[in-house]
Structures are given as C-alpha cells and as structure tokens.
Amino acid sequence: MPRMAGETGNSRIRRAVVQLILDRGLRPGAPLPTEAELMADLKVSRNSVREALKALQALDIVEIRHGYGTYVGHASLTPLVDGLTFRALARHDRDTGALAEILQIREVLEEGLIRRVATTLTEPDLDRLEKVVDRMDEAGRAGLPFDELDREFHELLYASLGNALVPQLLGAFWTVFRRVSGALGRPGQPAPDVTVRRHRDIVDALRARDIEGAQRAMAVHFHGIEARTAPDA
C-alpha cells in the first residue's frame, strides 16, 4: 500500500499539523512538536516533514527557529504582501498598473471606513491623531521621511473600529506600495507640506464631526497619491 491516491503526502502533513494546532487550541508562539516527533507521529521522513513545515512557514502559520524549535505562527498577512509584491513586479503589461489597482482598493476602503469611525472617535483619539500629524510636520520640515508616521496615522484612525483585520490589510497594501515603488524607482513624492496638510484636513473635518468633509478630505489625500502611479507619468 504505497500511498493515498490523488494527494501528495505534503498536503496531508500540512493539514495534519494545522489540525494539531486547532485540536490542541495552541496559540501563536506556542511550541509545536519537533521534527523528530512529527516524523514518528505521522510516519513520514524528515524531508517530508520539513517541506510541509516550510510551506506553512511561508504562510506564517508556523514559525521556525534554527536550533531551537518550531512554533505556532501569527498568521499575519505577509503572504499577501509577498504575493502582491511579486505580482506588481512581474507585471509585463506595466500599463495595467498593479499598484494603481491596490491603491484604488485602499481608497474605497478608507473612504468608507472613515465614515464609520467619524461618529465613534473620541476627543482623545483625535488628539492622538493630531499629534502624529504634528510629528509628520516636524519630520517634513527637517527633510526627513515620514513614511512610518503616515502608516501610523491610518492605523490609529481605524483602531476604534475593533476590527483587527482592517489595520493589517491596510498595512499590507501600504507595505506593498512602498516596496514596489521603491524597487521600481519611485516617482517623486508630493511635497511634504502638502501631505501634512492633507492629513491635517482629515483631522479637522473629523473634529468638526463633518462626515462628508472627512470623506472628501480622504479622497483628496488619495488623489494626490494616484498622480504618482499614473502609467504615463
């Protein structure tokens, strides 16, 4: 009896490991059986175990530490980042603009999301947002990049939603955008003071509880970015 038909052993092992995590209710960071134990439990060779673990590692479902052990991963969206980055760089028909596609989705998402947080954001939340903008301003005047502050702003903006997936997804898009435009020779960013003002407009509108204005400000913010991704710029 050689092996089950239609299924390579690798996917069987993968599912077994995943099922083990689920059954035992293991949390991210919890230790998994060693390769040797998995070999014995599943009655497969070490190579097969390792190939399965490598696949799960790529999905951030397991985390492997050399000389130490294997652990439950955080199932982050890094696989999505890797995939989208690859797609954007591999696009032959460059004019379709893989980056523009990502940006459009981000735009739709954030324009819709800002409406939902507009009513729930507290004054302290708005203070924190304003502080980030202030720091962006400082960095901009000093000629320093403030990519990370930009990211922080958008993450903070949607924290009150209580939806953990939102910042992760936006963060993934953001990372892809930065990586690709960097590796591809990024077109000049808009002037720092413009970006700062766009963000400040958003906070101002939110503070005034002007939902329409906030959404408009967000749209303006994105249109500023889109100009940089135009295929024939």
Next chain:
Amino acid sequence: MPRMAGETGNSRIRRAVVQLILDRGLRPGAPLPTEAELMADLKVSRNSVREALKALQALDIVEIRHGYGTYVGHASLTPLVDGLTFRALARHDRDTGALAEILQIREVLEEGLIRRVATTLTEPDLDRLEKVVDRMDEAGRAGLPFDELDREFHELLYASLGNALVPQLLGAFWTVFRRVSGALGRPGQPAPDVTVRRHRDIVDALRARDIEGAQRAMAVHFHGIEARTAPDA
C-alpha cells in the same frame, strides 16, 4: 566560508528563484529550471531547492506538477484564503468574530465599489446581471444551493472596473466565509427568496441609475448576512 550570517539558505534560494522569474520576464505557466538545474546553478542540495520551492508553491508563486516540472504560478490570493481560514478557525476568543471582521471589510468595499460602477455599467452588463439573478431564482425554487451564482453576481458586478484585484479579493473573502461557516456548522441561511429579492433590488436600482439606492440595497444585502455571524446567535 560557511555561509552568509543572519540568513538561512532557504530564503536566499527563494529570492533567487523569484529573481530568475523577474529577470527573464517569465509569465504564469512558463517552465522553470528543473530541481537538478537549480541545484547546479545555486550550488545547493536537492533538499534545499525543494524546501524553497515548496514555500514558493504555498504562495502560488510557483506551481509544481508531479513528474512533469515546475512552472511559474499565478500568484493568486489562495495564501490569503489559507491564512484567513486558519485565523478564523484558530480564534480562541470566538466572540471577536473573525468572520464578522471579514464581512465588515467586504461590506465597506462593496458599498464603495457599487457607487463607482453605477455610472459605467452598460445595459448589456445589467442584462447579464439580471440573468444571474434569474438563475438564482430558479435554483432557489428548486431547493438547490446557489452559492456559486451569488459569487458570480458580485464578480460580474465589478468586472467593468478593470481592476483585476477586486474580484480576486472579494472572491477570497467569499471563499473563507463559506469554508469557515461550513466547517463550523453554519447558522441557517436566510430564505432563498429573500436573497434573490435583495439581489434583484440591486439590479433595479442600478438600472434606474439610482446610486444612493444601489448602495442602500447593497447595505441591506449585507445586513442580512451579518445576522448570521452574530457571536451570540
């Protein structure tokens, strides 16, 4: 000279393969070097090559066909599906509702997207959409499931955007939703005729070029689904 510090050979091999695809401009489906060739080119063992390829396979960056060869993958969003499915099933704090998080994002996305297609959809597009609803109706009356038709409706709806990522992302969310609610014992779906009517309302509003109405109809559609994911349902 043992090896580069801080980096395991596996990721080096992964990057080399990706770079090879990029440099040669290989398209999805194009053949990659055999394992033996990669061994020689990169001066590593077969195991190392295979582990790297398995990781890339999990990301759908390469596609491995048993007994035939290795090919450039389509970089689909299956890794995202796998990751989100795992997260949803592994959630210990079940009340946070990983499915509800996904659904909220879908809702925001589709409510924003429908506004953008409302003005660009042609009459033939609307006819096609209506035909899908008709088929849903038939299936519903016959007591058959029409999950796939539902998916087709939403894909068709946004086809005119020309954004290839949109249907893929929505499809990924949709697949996760179905898998998880299936594996978790799905709560009863709403009556088929209700679902059909909700979709017909969307088409009607679009045909009347009533943007607000279309967005409202989409919101109603999603609120019907959300009731099924309430943690304490």
Next chain:
DNA sequence: TTTCATTTGTACGTATGTATA
C-alpha cells in the same frame, strides 16, 4: 567560559511514483 544535549539546516545516495512522448 566551556561544554553538552537538543533542534533545525544542509547534503547525498537510492528507490519509487508519475506524466509525457
């Protein structure tokens, strides 16, 4: 600091399953 056991990383040889021509 050194030593040691544990665990993952890499390598090689061999046999077997699988798809194509």
Next chain:
DNA sequence: TTATACATACGTACAAATGAA
C-alpha cells in the same frame, strides 16, 4: 507498451544555532 524525464519519498550523516548545565 516502452522509454525518458521528472518529482516524490526515505535514510543517513554532518553542520550550525540555541539554551542550559
């Protein structure tokens, strides 16, 4: 059906990293 090229699987050996005695 056969031949060929390829991926799959296994077993063994050794290297490298980590943590603890």
